[in-house]
Amino acid sequence: MAKFVLAGKTNCPHYAKAELLADSLRRSLPNFTVHKISILPDDWKEWLEATCERNGWKHEHSPLIWRELVDQGGKGMLLGGFSDFLEHCQEYYSITSDMPTNIMLSVAAENLETKINLIMDEQHRVSHFQPLQIWIGSALSPACHILIPNLLSTEVFPQISAICLHLLDLDGNEEGLQWLKMETEDLALPLLNQVDIHTDLEQAFQEADVILLLDEWWSDDTENEDEEEKKRKIKEISDLYTEYGRLIDARAKKEVKVIVSGSSFVNLRCSLLLNNASSIDSRRFVTMATQLENEARAIMAKKLKVRTSDITDVIVWGNISGSFYIDLQRAKVFNYDGPIKGPPFFSQPVLQVFHDRKWLETEFQDFVRCQRAAVVSKTCQGAAMSATNGILTVLKAWNGTSSPDEVLSLGVLCTGHNNLPDGVVLSVPVTFSDGKWSVLFEATVGDELKERLQLSASELRQEKELGSENGMIVMNEEEET
Template identity: 40%
Template sequence: MSSEEMLEIAEENLQVHIEVEKEEEEIKSLIKPLQIWITNASGPICYQLIPLLANGEVFGMTTEISIHLLDTGQFKEVLCGVVMEAEDMAFPLLRSISEHTEIDEAFVQADIIIVLDDVLLNCEAQSLENYIREVSEICQVYAPLIEKNAKSEVRVISSGKTFVNLKAMMIMTYGPSIKPENVIAIATSWESAAKAMLARKLNMNAAGEYLFKDVIVWGNITGCNYIDLSHAKLYGYDCALWGPADFPHPLLNVIYDSKWIHSEFQSAQSSLSSQVCHCVGMLPAHAVATILRYWYHGSPPGEIISVGILTKGQFCIPEGIVFSMPVRFQNGNWEVMTELEINETTQVVLGRLAHELIQEKLIALKEIKEMHPYGADKITSKKYLHQGGFFSP
């Protein structure tokens, strides 16, 4: 082949290469990445969450995402550092990541908003009621911006270490055009911590070949909640009764030590609360990523997932509060598992939990000035622990 012919072929190859690259760029421009906004983005939860969102396991290996980090101006340097580090990781599905400190530009074209704002609880400095009002004021700013700037089908996730139910409730209250079914509060951290505690009791690994399922978190996720073991199941446990890998053992039949449930398990609630509320960030970040994966791709068939949602009278819980209860995710939506049976004692417990959330809502809306006690009816620990659960104050 002559040099002239080789040059002609090389020119043709170059033109084809340029055309292919141009076509790929055009195709890429047609792909609209998911727009994800994260508030309080200078915190450790966000730092742990970004790799989970960008590695493809949450939304799928073909879904690109753009992440927007929102925080106040005093944390601009921190946000810039996070952006640089995420860019250096070169996640193939991370189309872009940016920092934002101007509140007016928040949530533009958002598909998903993850609200991580927390208040630093110090009851010696100010009252619980003042913290509730502070959370309400934050949501009064966010909700109208979500209505104005985000997409109509935006999904809002409330997470963090404090007032996750209240944040979800106030976003719906101050943003009436936001679809209530698109706002949820995350309870998965409590599920995970409770499962780890149970695994230690049984001298086994909470992951691996053993598996806990259907531990239910009722009520105020970061307040007074109820860890319900009455439906919990254990798979792959080595005991006298053998079965296939998908054979479930009722957890309360495996933990036959009722004394432990009534005493040590109850006393361990304070350490469980401390573990969840003072974690560095891995646990809540993993919880957010897990729920997002379920929301977009469905939860495991038959498995119970605890999520804080707006009540509509399910399980005789008063309407109009965000209450953690059992749900399943299917086809991009969730539904409450109302077919689950709960006993009378649990029903009484749920009434007490609802009372606290109603009080929080009324204070946030400035309809009352301070929390009022539940009343003279006191539920003793023995009464509800016997049913396989415990309160976490």
């Protein structure tokens, strides 16, 4: 099989003539193949010199034509310019070229125009190829290892063709991040375009579309830590998330989606971001209570002898990391083995089939708190799988891949409506529609719940004060006395 390579300046008439001669041979001879390389006039000299040096050839003009020894391997056999190619075709194939000069010039001009248009189309395509920029804070946490394989999917980001993943860990070593990067790349996920690692804040949140913050502040003995240790921890959180907020404000895209995950000080952390990212809509910042929702669903499912997935629409109110309240006013149960039964899509209100209100107000609330504490005491960190599931659930809803009727509990900035405290981040029931969340105002906020929410708000304000500069001055005065 003969394979000829034709290279030349796009506006070269002799290159145009060689092209048409080669096309004629390809139509006549089934085993004759041609590969064409069209080079812009300004790039021709440099390309020609590099090609000749690489192959040990001497050639000075356009076109450059050689024959590749497809069956034998090795470097190609140089033929030369157009005259050499024409002589070769006449001798071996008895085919010649009688193209008039005017047609030769016309084809050359057309070649140049086509090449320029192709380059412009490619530049336009590249300029519009903007991968989604996802930043993950505390990337060496256990949750991140579970999150990554599930995050980079069309199920979570249905309209996205490529994702750049940024792994940020200020406390981690670069070697650990390199291993995580390598593992991520080895997954060969279709949406993954690039993985970058960061151990400082120099480039943090640059052009971010999505920011997932997995930071935790658990200690080996969280339950028994003293007040001074708590103050120190809150000050550390305050300093970091104040800086995070400023960087997000300056560097992230204005339509960024920020999710604060974890079990420790999540409302406070989200509030600090909001306070320091004033140019970004406060609705772009949320923290999730899905872990608490799922823990409550699991406990209730055991009580009703159904699967956890058969319990829906559980609401978490208040301070996710502190004085929260599990509310079943809208909760439904499917597949319940009671007096009334129906098909799989049939549900009943939980409060209609479970009548022990005292247990719901006391032991049930305590069980949810104890379940979380048990995880922390064993691992000294949040529940990684539960955190991952929560992040994915919120992102799917935010990106429009979940039912608009689905109710989720999110920590968001409250604005004083519907008896909710004003100006604090509290967990409330929300629904998503068209990529935006709305507080579910159909949920009843009675006097007792209102008091609970005021307690949560007061608790959060105290946490914020402890992390402020004034809080530190008070601490120092107390130490001196």
